[in-house]
Amino acid sequence: MKSTVQKVIDMALSMGANECEVIINKGSSLSLKANEGKLEEHKVSGSQVVGVRLKNAGRLGTSYSENFEDESLRTMVKTVVETSKYSKLNEFESISAKDDGSKADATNEFTWQEDHTSAADKVSAILKLEGDVLAKGSPFKSAPYNSFSESEGEKIIANHHGLYKAMKRRYFSAYTSALVEQDGKQSMHYYGSSALTFKGLDLEKCINESCDQALGLLNGTPVKTGQYSVVFDTDNLAELWGCFLRVFSAKAAIDKVNPWAKKLGSAVASKSLTLIDEPRFKSGLSYQSFDDEGVKSESLKLIDQGVLANFLHNTATANELKTSNNGRAGRGPRGSLGVSSTHLVFAPGTDSDSDVHQGKYLEIVSLQGLHSGVDVISGDFSFGGSGYLIENGTRSQAVRNITISGNFYELIQNMGPIGKTIYTSSDCNFFAPAMRFENISVAGV
Amino acid sequence: MSSTIQLLDKNIAKSVIDHGLSLGADFVELFIEKTQNQTIKILNSAVDDIGGGVDFGIGLRLVYGTKVLYGYTNNPSADELKKIATTLAVNDQQAAKNGPVNFINKPLSKVHKASLSLHSEHPLDAKIAWLMRLDQATRKVSEKIVQVVSSGMQKCQQVEIFNSEGLHIAEERNYIRLMGQAVAQDGSEQSSGYEAPGALRGWEYTEALNPTQLGEVIGRQAMTKLHADPCPAGRMPVIIDNAFGGVIFHEACGHLLETTSVAKKASVFHDKMDQMIANPCVSAVDDGTLDNEWGSISIDDEGMETQKTQLIKDGVLTSFMVDRIGSEKTGYARTGSGRRQSYRFAPASRMRNTFIEPGKNSLEEMIASVSKGIYCKKMGGGSVQPGTGEFNFNAQESYLIVDGKIERPLKSATLISTGPEVLKQISMVGNNFALAAGMCGSVSGAVPTTVGQPAIKVDDILVEGRQ
Structure with a gap:
């Protein structure tokens, strides 16, 4: 791939570009699905894509190609040289990253682990994910959605300064669902697991969580409309925070679509909240030591005891806001330069889990409508939810068909108890203690 | 439009499908796709980004009963495609049930015309001018509109399909989608408006889509919700x-x-x-x-x-x-x-x-x-x-x-x-x-x-x- 990288850079410079960056992704994957005890779908893939970003007389442009033949590469570069002439003059975005001498191999230790699992073991895994749900018998009807997948790939980031960074990544993921039907009522729940190795997958948890929640929620009914304390399970807490990550984006601040654009250094949350973006968190699946411009990425406090401490920056946003770059460039071969977070890690709170779970509250294990029920600008959200009404440590009612709404930016300024124990989301990218949100509006009956 | 599309050599398609049939598959299909796309984004009333590229790849499907084996690659060689078929069928291989395939080219009975597709070389500055009119009309609704993002996406997807029943058919699909988003702010109150019309057409779709009226709708949405x-x-x-x-x-x-x-x-x-x-x-x-x-x-x-x-x-x-x-x-x-x-x-x-x-x-x-x-x-x-x-x-x-x-x-x-x-x-x-x-x-x-x-x-x- 080194020769392809050099070819694209040479083409760009020879066509008049002043600066050039190339990203190549190359990978393969395997995925399996089961139905009624048999392998229903077996999918393999091999893919490659090269993306170019260049600066030509002060103007930026991007393009990509999935064909690595010389003629296609030349067309790609020629297209972007031409279209970049229509872009605005951009004094802030430049392709300036230079090799800092760090070894990419350090990253690969955490993102690429040898795995020699046999094909038969992988097939057994998917059959187990479906079969163990079916084996539970009535009222478990089926496991209609299930999957095992393995992905591996290599990413290269290079530019005209001679920077050349390469990273290999391999991961495994699996999920299953349980569909329960009884007395004309239906309930379904999914659960997944992700890991760097096949052995790291927790298939039992996928099966048990899917079955337990589907059965537990079968006879769920709405609670009375009102204000409730709410505790989200870790996956749904990750989903909730994930809806509002734009507040940390320096690019969104520059683009005037970040509601916290002018709040750097101001209190935005309860003092009990500290949130760190930790690219080198060894328990996570998104370990990285450099970002998508090839700039070093290190631990970054986003919220420090309730105060907005930092935005996520790339070279361009740091230049424009006259601050230092913290190595959070996000860019794939097909896209333009943005910013992205890595692992979100909350600091432990000072309360015990029993403080978080005291008295009466709603435990939410499933949220719906996350991509549509959010206004990031205002902070208003409204989701469908399912879970349990907890009273004094006991699940007193399964709850379905409710909506949960509020203003996220107001809620996090008035947090309830935050636990000391850190839990991991099933995708291993979000690490947080149990958090209790107070006075959330719930519509039921 | 379909007769001009040839994404994969017919002899390669035949050899791959025959190979799939020789592995005992009930049905074999090749789906070849070449998609060119272009996106123009206007932000802060200036061209923020013009991006695009070309996707090209081949999907290979083997069906045994109702079991689906699927693989894809960017490499259109017969060797690569046969290798995928062999890998996929490793646990299902059996005696061939069907003989070699002979393709019959099937014309499209209906074509959705696009006069200003991505192939038409319609000038970029005309597209940018349309999006700038959308930007300006949206901002004009109120001084409280503090940001407008508009974009135009065009895509030309060419697909060619061969299968073991002898089908050979192709289609070109031209898509266009225009998007406008407004953010309104008054003190600490913020709200947004959004519209994104689209069609299976080329840039000529914009001739019947007034950017001023569209911008007014987007701006009004944001303002209506601001103090709702x-x-x-x-x-x-x-x-x-x-x-x-x-x-x-x-x-x-x-x-x-x-x-x-x-x-x-x-x-x-x-x-x-x-x-x-x-x-x-x-x-x-x-x-x-x-x-x-x-x-x-x-x-x-x-x-x-x-x-x-x-x-x-x-x-x-x-x-x-x-x-x-x-x-x-x-x-x-x-x-x-x-x-x-x-x-x-x-x-x-x-x-x-x-x-x-x-x-x-x-x-x-x-x-x-x-x-x-x-x-x-x-x-x-x-x-x-x-x-x-x-x-x-x-x-x-x-x-x-x-x-x-x-x-x-x-x-x-x-x-x-x-x-x-x-x-x-x-x-x-x-x-x-x-x-x-x-x-x-x-x-x-x-x-x-x-x-x-x-x-x-x-x-x-x-x-x-x-x-």
């Missing part, structure tokens, strides 16, 4: 207006009528064929044949000519949406509904242009019939549990109805129910039918789909708000 009251919560009647209002039928009912979920018996409708599943005033269709509509196709991604499929007639379930594997599993005839985002996905039964057909009532009559309820003028997105049809939808623009009249705008209204329940609760169907473009995500990726309906009245539904 919180929405009341509880069960009440709701009027859902036309066009994107159809997203509820799409998500909460449409997905349950795809054989993807029916075959697994994961849909509550799987055993309800010919039964009354909706109020008799409801008839619904999934129609892939509409001229140049965003969700239209000439052939589906399995090479079958698309159709108009009557899903519900006068409240009775009359058809599912059926792809090849769905047909094998359920016994229902294929409906030209096999779709996929790209060569990276095996096809599955998916919607095209899906809508509730027009009725007789006027919007005014419906509003007048409500003593206290909500009028949802523009729906936002939502989600649904595929097995149960439980859904949750956000209304992007909504108003409180009191004593048969619209009283004031509301913010953050969310509707929650189940597909089967809401179909029974529809008591009035309007005559102001309209369609709207959207993207639909499911097992075979994100595909362009149109939603639509006239205004409908739902007698009783749970509304979530903050009041």
Whole structure:
């Protein structure tokens, strides 16, 4: 791939570009699905894509190609040289990253682990994910959605300064669902697991969580409309925070679509909240030591005891806001330069889990409508939810068909108890203690 | 248009499909795709980004009974494709049941014309000028509009399909989508407006789309919500207006009528064929044949000519949406509904242009019939549990109805129910039918789909708000 990288850079410079960056992704994957005890779908893939970003007389442009033949590469570069002439003059975005001498191999230790699992073991895994749900018998009807997948790939980031960074990544993921039907009522729940190795997958948890929640929620009914304390399970807490990550984006601040654009250094949350973006968190699946411009990425406090401490920056946003770059460039071969977070890690709170779970509250294990029920600008959200009404440590009612709404930016300024124990989301990218949100509006009956 | 498309050498296609048949597969298919795309983004009233590129790849499907083996690659060589077939069939290989294939080129019976496709070399500055007019018109609505993002996306997707039944067919699909988003701010209050019309056409689509009017709609949406009251919560009647209002039928009912979920018996409708599943005033269709509509196709991604499929007639379930594997599993005839985002996905039964057909009532009559309820003028997105049809939808623009009249705008209204329940609760169907473009995500990726309906009245539904 080194020769392809050099070819694209040479083409760009020879066509008049002043600066050039190339990203190549190359990978393969395997995925399996089961139905009624048999392998229903077996999918393999091999893919490659090269993306170019260049600066030509002060103007930026991007393009990509999935064909690595010389003629296609030349067309790609020629297209972007031409279209970049229509872009605005951009004094802030430049392709300036230079090799800092760090070894990419350090990253690969955490993102690429040898795995020699046999094909038969992988097939057994998917059959187990479906079969163990079916084996539970009535009222478990089926496991209609299930999957095992393995992905591996290599990413290269290079530019005209001679920077050349390469990273290999391999991961495994699996999920299953349980569909329960009884007395004309239906309930379904999914659960997944992700890991760097096949052995790291927790298939039992996928099966048990899917079955337990589907059965537990079968006879769920709405609670009375009102204000409730709410505790989200870790996956749904990750989903909730994930809806509002734009507040940390320096690019969104520059683009005037970040509601916290002018709040750097101001209190935005309860003092009990500290949130760190930790690219080198060894328990996570998104370990990285450099970002998508090839700039070093290190631990970054986003919220420090309730105060907005930092935005996520790339070279361009740091230049424009006259601050230092913290190595959070996000860019794939097909896209333009943005910013992205890595692992979100909350600091432990000072309360015990029993403080978080005291008295009466709603435990939410499933949220719906996350991509549509959010206004990031205002902070208003409204989701469908399912879970349990907890009273004094006991699940007193399964709850379905409710909506949960509020203003996220107001809620996090008035947090309830935050636990000391850190839990991991099933995708291993979000690490947080149990958090209790107070006075959330719930519509039921 | 199809006769000029040749993405893979026919001899290579034959050798690969013959190889698949020699491995004992019942059915072998090659889906070759070349997609060129271009996106122009305007931000801060300047060209922020012009991006694009070319996707090219081949999907290979081998079917044994109802078991699907699927692989894809960017490499169009016979050796690579045969290697994938051999790898996929390693556990299923058996004696060949069918002989070598001979292709018969099938012409398209319908072509959706696009005069200013990405191949037309329509000047970039003309496209930028149109988007700048959208930007300016949106900003002009109010000084409180603090940001506008507009973009134009064009895509030319060429697909070529060969299969072991001798089918050889190709189609070029030209897409265009224009997007505008406004952010309004007054003190600490912020709100947004959004529109994204699209069509199966080239840039000529903009000739009938006035950027000034579109910008005014987007700006007005943002301003209407800026100081709107919180929405009341509880069960009440709701009027859902036309066009994107159809997203509820799409998500909460449409997905349950795809054989993807029916075959697994994961849909509550799987055993309800010919039964009354909706109020008799409801008839619904999934129609892939509409001229140049965003969700239209000439052939589906399995090479079958698309159709108009009557899903519900006068409240009775009359058809599912059926792809090849769905047909094998359920016994229902294929409906030209096999779709996929790209060569990276095996096809599955998916919607095209899906809508509730027009009725007789006027919007005014419906509003007048409500003593206290909500009028949802523009729906936002939502989600649904595929097995149960439980859904949750956000209304992007909504108003409180009191004593048969619209009283004031509301913010953050969310509707929650189940597909089967809401179909029974529809008591009035309007005559102001309209369609709207959207993207639909499911097992075979994100595909362009149109939603639509006239205004409908739902007698009783749970509304979530903050009041």
